[in-house]
Amino acid sequence: MDAKISRRDILAKAALLGVGAFAGKFAVSTAQASDEEPLAKTWPWPYVKLDPAETAEIAYKQWYNLGCGGTVMYSIFEQLAQKVGEPYKSFPVESFAIFEGGIASWGTTCGSVNGAAVVVSLIVGPPTWEDRTHTVVSDTFNWYSHANMPIYVPKDPQANKDSIVHTVSNSPLCHVSVSKWMKAADKALGSPERKDRCARVSASVAYKVVQYLNRIHDEKEIAEHPVWTGGKEVGTTAQYNCADCHGKNVPKAPGFVKK
Numbered sequence: 001m002d003a004k005i006s007r008r009d010i011l012a013k014a015a016l017l018g019v020g021a022f023a024g025k026f027a028v029s030t031a032q033a034s035d036e037e038p039l040a041k042t043w044p045w046p047y048v049k050l051d052p053a054e055t056a057e058i059a060y061k062q063w064y065n066l067g068c069g070g071t072v073m074y075s076i077f078e079q080l081a082q083k084v085g086e087p088y089k090s091f092p093v094e095s096f097a098i099f100e101g102g103i104a105s106w107g108t109t110c111g112s113v114n115g116a117a118v119v120v121s122l123i124v125g126p127p128t129w130e131d132r133t134h135t136v137v138s139d140t141f142n143w144y145s146h147a148n149m150p151i152y153v154p155k156d157p158q159a160n161k162d163s164i165v166h167t168v169s170n171s172p173l174c175h176v177s178v179s180k181w182m183k184a185a186d187k188a189l190g191s192p193e194r195k196d197r198c199a200r201v202s203a204s205v206a207y208k209v210v211q212y213l214n215r216i217h218d219e220k221e222i223a224e225h226p227v228w229t230g231g232k233e234v235g236t237t238a239q240y241n242c243a244d245c246h247g248k249n250v251p252k253a254p255g256f257v258k259k
């Protein structure tokens with residue numbers, strides 16, 4: 001039923017909520033769908049400003065149900081489902097619980113920044129090379145890698161109530177981020193302390209993403225280019241911290257000429 005709501009309906013609704021200008025300003029050619037086509041096939045999706053701290057609280061609590069990626073998405077989309085409606089209402093955000101543990105426990109990209117990437121791409125726009133989506137997602141990964149995590153302190157923490165160990169992952173990888181923290185805190189993966197830590201990391205990421213979205217909504221400046229653009233800088237897809245894995249002898253990508 002929801003899928004039949006037309007783009008015109010959504011935009012009319014969005015305009016009532018004062019989000020029309022935003023949706024229009026950042027709308028791109030892909031948004032020129034026919035009236036019959038559901039909005040969910042087009043993006044960017046409408047956005048109204050959210051409170052970063054409230055979002056972080058939701059993210060912290062729902063981490064225990066949805067894991068890191070699912071909760072970052074849920075904390076933002078669930079509020080927008082209530083404030084805006086479609087397409088958020090019928091978007092199966094819980095399906096992104098699969099991002100947990102760096103996707104199905106493989107320790108690849110931390111689910112919280114993976115979830116953030118989906119949120120930003122849907123709300124800010126299509127991921128062409130140096131556009132806002134690319135910049136915000138890239139900078140979120142960069143910030144995550146350098147932040148002394150976890151940053152956000154929940155109102156009612158499930159563990160680490162008096163104090164918590166902080167670590168800098170120097171990587172967006174779940175494996176590196178979690179394992180470094182576990183080593184510093186001397187806590188097991190299944191411990192309440194580790195779970196609380198990852199719930200706080202997700203909350204910190206949700207907070208950061210809402211700050212970005214609010215800035216863009218208010219048309220405040222954000223960086224024009226991402227701070228790290230792997231392929232352009234080193235000739236292969238990569239994170240910046242080559243030496244962490246390669247040691248002193250960082251290999252050169254075939255055919256790469258630094259401009």
Ligand code: HEC
Pocket residue numbers: 234236238239240241242243244245246250251252253254
């Ligand atoms: C998370 C760990 C990690 C990071 C960070 C990383 N790499 Fe790698 N890279 C690898 C692994 C593992 C291989 C495969 C090595 C092998 O099979 O010998 C590889 C392979 C390569 C290769 C293929 C040639 C070769 O000798 O294997 C190049 C080129 C390369 N990396 C460049 C880079 C650069 C440049 C950076 C930083 C901008 C970087 N890597 C960051 C893990 C990493």
